[in-house]
Amino acid sequence: MDTFDAIKSRRSIKSFQNYTMSKEEINQLLEAAILSPTSYNIQNWRFVIVTKQEIKDKLCALSYGQKQVAEASLVIILCADLKAWDKDPERYWINIPEGPRQSIAKAIRQSYTGNPTLEKDEAMRSCGFAAQTIMLAAKAMGYDTCPMEGFDFGKVGNLINLPSDHIISMMVVVGKKAKDAAPRGGQLQLSEVVFEDHF
Numbered sequence: 001m002d003t004f005d006a007i008k009s010r011r012s013i014k015s016f017q018n019y020t021m022s023k024e025e026i027n028q029l030l031e032a033a034i035l036s037p038t039s040y041n042i043q044n045w046r047f048v049i050v051t052k053q054e055i056k057d058k059l060c061a062l063s064y065g066q067k068q069v070a071e072a073s074l075v076i077i078l079c080a081d082l083k084a085w086d087k088d089p090e091r092y093w094i095n096i097p098e099g100p101r102q103s104i105a106k107a108i109r110q111s112y113t114g115n116p117t118l119e120k121d122e123a124m125r126s127c128g129f130a131a132q133t134i135m136l137a138a139k140a141m142g143y144d145t146c147p148m149e150g151f152d153f154g155k156v157g158n159l160i161n162l163p164s165d166h167i168i169s170m171m172v173v174v175g176k177k178a179k180d181a182a183p184r185g186g187q188l189q190l191s192e193v194v195f196e197d198h199f
């Protein structure tokens with residue numbers, strides 16, 4: 001599928017068919033997700049994937065009954081490791097020579113040490129890119145999605161045993177749509193949201 005077709009046809013779908021995605025397809029989607037950009041290539045996203053109906057049902061209840069969570073073939077809970085920058089960052093640059101690798105690792109540590117705001121901002125930035133990659137890749141594979149933040153983050157964290165140095169960014173549910181999305185709510189004009197050189 002052409003990239004622009006994927007962008008234009010991606011909608012937040014609220015109703016899915018009972019459909020099982022193959023392990024290979026789920027893997028294909030996740031292999032695409034991990035090509036998403038991250039600052040300093042720290043790859044701080046972590047993906048909790050759920051296909052078991054019993055757990056999807058629990059997630060649905062924790063999402064205030066939004067039924068797309070129980071109906072979707074796959075629920076991806078996008079999390080981030082806030083301390084990824086401090087966990088052997090040399091491994092994020094394994095393909096480059098030792099000297100530059102050490103320099104980048106040093107720069108990573110300098111940027112993040114004592115900077116919890118950056119840890120959290122970067123978590124959300126990275127997961128945002130990964131979510132969009134997942135949604136567009138899913139379209140290209142013949143699936144639809146819904147990004148979601150309408151759930152109890154604390155209880156979902158407990159359900160998935162979220163480590164104490166990780167946070168949840170959002171969920172993306174994936175499946176074969178049962179119903180088209182309602183017409184778009186309405187897009188703002190470029191003239192309202194784009195500024196040339198400065199506000």
Ligand SMILES: Cc1cc2nc3c(=O)[nH]c(=O)nc-3n(C[C@H](O)[C@H](O)[C@H](O)COP(=O)(O)O)c2cc1C
Nearest residue numbers: 010011012014066146147148149150151170181185
């Ligand atoms: C961060 C985020 C959280 C969202 N949470 C929910 C949600 O909990 N439930 C839902 O039905 N839609 C959710 N949406 C979907 C938005 O309502 C939707 O993206 C928006 O209305 C635009 O529609 P479209 O995605 O079909 O273009 C969320 C979207 C984003 C980006």
